Amino acid sequence: MYDIIVIGAGVVGSAIAEHLSRYEGRFAVLERADDVAEGSSKANSGIVHAGYDAKPGTDKARLNTKGAQMMKQLCARLGVPYGQPGAMVLAFSEADRATIEKLYEQSLENGVEGCRVIEGAEALKMEPNLNPDVVCALHVPSSGLVSPYELTHALANSAAANGVEFRLETEVERIEPTETGWALHTNRGVYECRAFVNCAGVFGAKLHNQISDRKLNIIARRGQYYLLDHETPLRFSMTMFQVPTRMGKGVLISPTTHGNLLVGPTAEDIPDPLDTTTTSEGLADALAKARLTYPGLSVRSVITTFAGIRAHEEGGDFVIGAVPGAKDGAFEAIGIESPGLSAAPAIGEEMGTWAAYSLQLKRKADFVPYGPMPKSFSHMSNRERQEAYERDHEYGRIVCRCEMVTEAEIRRAIREPVGARNIDGVKRRTRAGMGRCQGGFCSPRVVQILCEELGMKPEEVTKFGGASRLLVGKLNEMQPEDK
Numbered sequence: 001m002y003d004i005i006v007i008g009a010g011v012v013g014s015a016i017a018e019h020l021s022r023y024e025g026r027f028a029v030l031e032r033a034d035d036v037a038e039g040s041s042k043a044n045s046g047i048v049h050a051g052y053d054a055k056p057g058t059d060k061a062r063l064n065t066k067g068a069q070m071m072k073q074l075c076a077r078l079g080v081p082y083g084q085p086g087a088m089v090l091a092f093s094e095a096d097r098a099t100i101e102k103l104y105e106q107s108l109e110n111g112v113e114g115c116r117v118i119e120g121a122e123a124l125k126m127e128p129n130l131n132p133d134v135v136c137a138l139h140v141p142s143s144g145l146v147s148p149y150e151l152t153h154a155l156a157n158s159a160a161a162n163g164v165e166f167r168l169e170t171e172v173e174r175i176e177p178t179e180t181g182w183a184l185h186t187n188r189g190v191y192e193c194r195a196f197v198n199c200a201g202v203f204g205a206k207l208h209n210q211i212s213d214r215k216l217n218i219i220a221r222r223g224q225y226y227l228l229d230h231e232t233p234l235r236f237s238m239t240m241f242q243v244p245t246r247m248g249k250g251v252l253i254s255p256t257t258h259g260n261l262l263v264g265p266t267a268e269d270i271p272d273p274l275d276t277t278t279t280s281e282g283l284a285d286a287l288a289k290a291r292l293t294y295p296g297l298s299v300r301s302v303i304t305t306f307a308g309i310r311a312h313e314e315g316g317d318f319v320i321g322a323v324p325g326a327k328d329g330a331f332e333a334i335g336i337e338s339p340g341l342s343a344a345p346a347i348g349e350e351m352g353t354w355a356a357y358s359l360q361l362k363r364k365a366d367f368v369p370y371g372p373m374p375k376s377f378s379h380m381s382n383r384e385r386q387e388a389y390e391r392d393h394e395y396g397r398i399v400c401r402c403e404m405v406t407e408a409e410i411r412r413a414i415r416e417p418v419g420a421r422n423i424d425g426v427k428r429r430t431r432a433g434m435g436r437c438q439g440g441f442c443s444p445r446v447v448q449i450l451c452e453e454l455g456m457k458p459e460e461v462t463k464f465g466g467a468s469r470l471l472v473g474k475l476n477e478m479q480p481e482d483k
């Protein structure tokens with residue numbers, strides 16, 4: 001019997017679990033994928049939105065502003081890459097000026113400090129590579145950047161280090177009230193708990209509708225991106241947005257926390273919530289729109305394209321709190337589309353407190369703050385590298401040459417409390433395979449290290465779980481027709 005179970009290990013579920021780990025009790029996170037951050041939380045723009053965009057008075061607006069204000073300190077505590085380059089929202093016609101003025105008014109109502117409406121000439125002075133047709137812009141100095149999956153991993157590690165159990169490849173199929181609380185029926189048996197929090201992202205409504213009389217519809221809205229090599233000279237110091245549309249915040253050009261350039265996303269409603277394929281039409285659309293911001297944009301140095309899925313609830317706000325119409329102990333944080341990453345620290349604190357309070361759980365005396373993660377080898381000075389090598393000679397073996405990732409860092413990523421189990425898990429925790437060659441050189445060594453650490457055979461190692469195995473057998477053991 002668990003006190004509280006969190007369903008879904010995205011950034012929201014992990015932030016709630018991390019907050020719960022400060023209380024006495026038995027907690028678990030059930031996640032259908034074989035790693036944390038496998039939903040929206042791994043594929044998004046990574047912007048810490050300041051809070052000017054959400055409609056004043058909504059949960060979205062309140063939690064966005066609060067979460068963004070918490071983010072810098074949270075990232076410093078956990079050792080997660082964070083930056084605050086600022087942003088501009090650009091208007092290219094006088095008709096769009098009204099939207100810029102409205103966003104400015106909203107920034108005041110939502111409590112966001114420092115925003116200003118600037119004329120085109122000032123915008124161009126700040127960002128000379130901008131399309132000179134820019135009419136005016138909203139300058140948002142407090143807009144930030146965060147690595148979304150590194151934040152999720154760090155929150156999950158902190159929760160696990162403080163006793164929260166993570167059950168991966170465990171999908172909640174049915175939720176049922178019991179005499180003492182709730183039964184969560186999964187593909188791996190039944191989990192009983194006194195309370196649960198549904199954070200199942202794009203699948204959240206499926207679970208909600210089983211126990212609530214207020215039915216919800218969550219639409220899967222795909223966003224496709226280009227990611228450019230960090231060797232490409234950055235043409236902008238800030239995140240460059242265009243005016244938002246009915247479908248979202250529009251196409252942006254932005255640096256990432258690791259110095260790459262991100263272009264996208266599209267906004268397309270799709271029937272399959274797991275369809276993260278990119279399409280030539282989608283990417284062409286993103287590029288055409290981004291060229292309005294920067295007509296000279298070239299994608300010659302693209303190293304990968306990817307897509308993420310937004311969980312858009314038709315009501316337009318986050319669905320957060322007690323599940324309406326269900327008995328006590330049923331909580332949810334679903335329909336968390338953008339700015340959900342920015343809001344996650346605030347959602348974690350608020351929902352975690354709410355769920356713990358409902359069971360009258362006591363604060364722990366022995367919560368151990370986790371982190372910060374050690375500095376990556378690629379960011380160390382030569383002296384720090386020497387010291388790291390003297391502590392651990394595996395710092396002397398570079399596995400990923402593009403991103404300068406060492407064997408010591410890969411082994412540590414596998415040994416973390418919620419450690420990597422496959423090649424993409426290593427990639428997102430260490431950046432091995434994130435560079436120009438996209439794992440062409442380092443994957444074989446990463447496979448070997450995974451085998452050594454986890455006692456697997458190379459044929460069992462997957463790229464991202466399920467059937468995504470890279471190797472099918474040894475050539476000299478195969479029948480001629482299989483080769």
Ligand SMILES: Cc1cc2nc3c(=O)[nH]c(=O)nc-3n(C[C@H](O)[C@H](O)[C@H](O)COP(=O)(O)OP(=O)(O)OC[C@H]3O[C@@H](n4cnc5c(N)ncnc54)[C@H](O)[C@@H]3O)c2cc1C
Nearest residue numbers: 008010012032039040041044045047172201223340341342
């Ligand atoms: C294209 C795009 C761009 C975005 N840009 C930004 C941005 O710049 N800034 C920002 O603040 N926000 C942004 N967002 C929004 C942000 O990514 C999300 O708000 C956030 O990641 C939501 O986190 P989550 O934990 O609710 O969902 P998810 O990360 O999707 O996590 C849900 C988890 O639940 C699991 N799950 C689902 N069903 C079950 C089940 N039945 N049993 C067990 N587990 C289950 C899933 O596998 C998944 O891991 C963007 C989103 C997208 C898609």
